[in-house]
Amino acid sequence: MLGLINLAKSFGARTLFEGVSLKLSPGERYGLVGANGSGKTTLLKILAGDEPASNGSVTVPKQVRMGVLRQDRFLDDAQPILAVATAGDEIVTSARAEQALLAEAATPDAERLLELEDRIAAHDGYTLEARASSILEGLGIPVPQHALPLATLSGGFKLRVLLAQVLIGGPDVVLLDEPTNHLDILSIRWLEQFLAAYSGTAVVISHDEQFLNQVATHILDVDYGTVTLYPGNYRAFARQKAETRAQKEAEVARAEATIAEKRAWVERFGAKATKARQAQSRLKQIERIEVEELEQTNRRSPLFRFVAARPSGRDVLELAGISKAYGEKPVLEGVSLTVRRGERVAVIGPNGLGKSTLLKIATGALAADAGRVTWGYETHVGYFAQDHHELLDRPDATPLEVIDAALPLEGPSVVRGHLGRALFSGEDVHKPISALSGGEAARLVFCRIMVQRPNVLVLDEPTNHLDLEAIHALVEALAAFEGTLVFVSHDRAFVSALATRILEVQRGGFRDFPGSYADYLARSGDDHLDADAVVLCAKKERAATALGGAKAPSWEENKRRANRLKQLPLLRDQAFAAVEAAERRKAQIQAQFCEPGFFEQTPKDRIAALEEEERALAPRIEALLAEWEALETELAGMTTGAA
DSSP: OEEEEEEEEEETTEEEEEEEEEEEOTTOEEEEEEOTTSSHHHHHHHHHTSSOOSEEEEEOOTTOOEEEEOTTOOOOTTSBHHHHHHTTOHHHHHHHHHHHHHHHSSSOOHHHHHHHHHHHHHTTGGGHHHHHHHHHHHTTOOGGGTTSBGGGSOHHHHHHHHHHHHHHTOOSEEEEESTTTTOOHHHHHHHHHHHHTOOSEEEEEOOOHHHHHHHOSEEEEEETTEEEEEESOHHHHHHHHHHHHHHHHHHHHHHHHHHHHHHHHHHHHTTSGGGHHHHHHHHHHHHHOOOOOOOOOOOOOOOOOOOOSSOOOSEEEEEEEEEEEETTEEEEEEEEEEEETTOEEEEESOTTSSHHHHHHHHHTSSOOSEEEEEEOTTOOEEEEOSSGGGGOOOTTOOHHHHHHHHOTTSOHHHHHHHHHHTTOOGGGGGSOGGGOOHHHHHHHHHHHHHHHOOSEEEEESTTTTOOHHHHHHHHHHHHHOOSEEEEEOOOHHHHHHHOSEEEEEETTEEEEEESOHHHHHHHSOHHHHHHHHHHHHHHHHHHHHHTTOOOOOOHHHHHHHHHHHHHHHHHHHHHHHHHHHHHHHHHHHHHHHHSTTHHHHSOHHHHHHHHHHHHHHHHHHHHHHHHHHHHHHHHHHHHHHHO
16 A cells, blocks of 8 residues: 655664565554654654655555644644544535535536536545544544534644544544553553454554554554664564564574684684694684674663652551632532552543543642642652643753752753663753753653652653553652652553553542452452443444444343453453463563572573473463454454444
């Protein structure tokens, strides 16, 4: 469908990628990954025709319709939400507009009106509103809001309408830049299912690892100055890339060891007349050995580390009867909650029900209409806002000035050291905040939080805009943090890795689940999870019917499917955790084998036992992977069937 021929892109002396020749096929979904600033969005813009390549070309067959999620597209706030979404089908909307003009003419062109009727019918124009409504509902915008002006929505929900506008046009190719930003968990699941059933070519930039594992059939990796295609989802890509890199490094190490060995022989015996011929032979052999120069990755991981200056008291936070309304719309009503030292509370649930509002009220960034917020003894709070630029209140300030202000008693070397750990170095420390990308601004806020050394972290969507390396670094740092953590996130892998308590936002209140995210999935009541699953299935069945699909199944079939849909994510996550545990154990054994003097100092029976354990782990990992893949396939099959 799309052909990339010797594609290259440079900005001045800096080359993002070059020599990229790929074919992107229909029915495949390509996850586009890479470090922040590596060129992912630039590549997407080149594919969309919004940005010229420095060299090479992109071939697009004629008549191919392309849908592009552009974060900066202008939207008319006065238009009804449904009208904005339906505008994505340009063929139908333009035909309708011409049809309306002709109908107002004194002598309408009957032949042209018939042509327009045929065009609208051929493109399912008479189901356009129903299809758009189903997509909007799947993205978390309920039907009663569809007639309201776009201006009534927040910025995050406007992006959902923009996404609906892209999807409704029935494009042959979709190019999506961070589509899961500002989506809640149910909407992310809906999008996963929509893309799984999509028959065209999809290229998606995302930093949501679980989303990429669910959606991607291939990964496009922007690294080493080029773009490399890997088959499979993100997990398969990460494993294959690591293995390929390790293999190349081993080959280079072997070549360098061979050269060193031959050179040492020449240095030792080359001066002897009897060894002169052999020395010359070895020198020629050295010249013939090719040592591949390994490209340096552009992926960099920040060194996040959160260490509290002192511990807090046992009771960290008490919310009593918190209520908040925006105009006539109540968001929080009588919320009471106590958080204790060391808890890691994940606040989850659909958007628009007050999660961010609750965190803002708790931190004092927003006043409640009623109720009381009490912080415990010796609590010191570090706050990360969803719109984290609002925490950097001087757009002309630089990262150096921000961290210097947070460390007034430290010298420049200490300040630069902290900035370096957050990946700010060289001239980057002098960039104005207004020029920072979303990921850079997020890293700067975390850098300031680190130097403030709080014992409570309140984080609102902390993974938005971070690349995968930064997300992994953040998870590791938060897992090692000995203080208290309260956070809002729709990143399921992030929640799974950190939460020890789940606070689920619902209309009219909260549900409190002590335990991990897996515990929450397992212990949630049947009525609760079945309701969510049935609603999700019903939305997809309505969408299928609107798109010309078969008649929706019965309620009993929905119930059966809901029960299985409830079980499958937990079973899949358990299998995935077992794979990771087995792979960690294998890596631990191999690390022991690599320790200096291990085989000389360790009893033979211990070595034999470890070798036997390592041999047994290989088929176990394969079996666990097969189990995990079977569950993934079953889940994908069920959700695709529901689509």
